[in-house]
Amino acid sequence: MKFFLKIQQKKNPRYVELDGKAYFEIFHDESRPFTISAGQSIVNVLGTKFVVSNSTTGTSVDVTEGKVRFSAKQQDEGVILTEGMSAALPDDNGIAALQKAECINPAAWATGMFVYEQTPLGSALKELESFYGVSMSIEPESASSLSFTGKFSSESLEDITYSIETALGVKISVR
Numbered sequence: 120m121k122f123f124l125k126i127q128q129k130k131n132p133r134y135v136e137l138d139g140k141a142y143f144e145i146f147h148d149e150s151r152p153f154t155i156s157a158g159q160s161i162v163n164v165l166g167t168k169f170v171v172s173n174s175t176t177g178t179s180v181d182v183t184e185g186k187v188r189f190s191a192k193q194q195d196e197g198v199i200l201t202e203g204m205s206a207a208l209p210d211d212n213g214i215a216a217l218q219k220a221e222c223i224n225p226a227a228w229a230t231g232m233f234v235y236e237q238t239p240l241g242s243a244l245k246e247l248e249s250f251y252g253v254s255m256s257i258e259p260e261s262a263s264s265l266s267f268t269g270k271f272s273s274e275s276l277e278d279i280t281y282s283i284e285t286a287l288g289v290k291i292s293v294r
Contacts, residue, residue: 133148133151133152133153133154134153134154134155134156135154135155135156136155136156136157137155137156137157137171137173138157138158138173139172139173139174140170140171140172140173141170141171142168142169142170142226142228142229142230143155143164143167143168143169143170143171144167144168145164145166145167145168146166147164147165147166147167147185152164155171156192157171157173157178158173158174158177158178158208159177159178159191159192159193159208160173160177160178160189160190160191160192160208161189161190161191161192161197162180162187162188162189163187163188163189163190163197164187165185165186165187165188166185166186167182167183167184167185167186167187168182168183168184168185168226169181169182169183169184169185169187169200169226170183170225170226170229176209177207177208177209178207178208179205179206179207179208180200180205180206180207181204181205181225181226182200182201182202182203182204182205183202183203183224183225183226184202185201185202186199186200186201187199187200188200189206189208190208191208205225223235223238223242223243223246224246227250227273228250228273231272231273231274232270232271232272232273233246233247233250233269233270233271233272233273233279234269234270234271235267235268235269235270235271236268237266237267237268238266238267238268239263239264239265239266240257240262240263240264240265240266240267240283240287240289241257241263241264243267243283244257244263244291247276247279247280250273251276253276253293253294254293254294255280255291255292255293255294256291256292256294257289257290257291257292258289258290258291258292259289262287262289265287265289267283267286267287269282269283269286276293277293280293
């Protein structure tokens with residue numbers, strides 16, 4: 120994936136232009152707002168941790184902590200996103216649309232951590248399948264609706280599945 124981040128230190132060190140995908144952890148400073156220009160969109164940071172992805176099809180934002188305002192460049196208004204929320208702005212229509220996050224841990228690739236809070240096992244396994252490029256199944260199948268809470272390093276899928284199996288009394292097969 121192509122990645123480009125332009126920082127103008129002398130003009131405004133809290134303004135960046137992004138082409139690609141990046142994870143940000145930004146401290147809120149009301150006197151010096153942090154702004155990201157990505158494609159046809161603007162992200163105004165209100166103190167948070169989040170992922171911005173900009174490609175030829177548009178821009179998306181996934182907030183993992185805190186709050187951002189996401190809008191099209193030509194719009195004064197936008198949508199306020201808080202923890203667990205996502206929005207997308209296709210390059211063709213200029214309207215930021217809230218959407219349910221497809222990924223429970225959108226920043227796992229950058230942070231190296233999976234965090235689950237009362238997450239259905241089936242949803243967590245779908246995310247792990249996507250992240251590791253594997254197929255997974257659960258025995259018994261009815262266990263996919265069981266919810267669990269846990270924090271795991273992304274270094275070892277084997278360690279993650281072992282911990283879940285032990286805690287929930289299930290068998291997870293990885294292919």
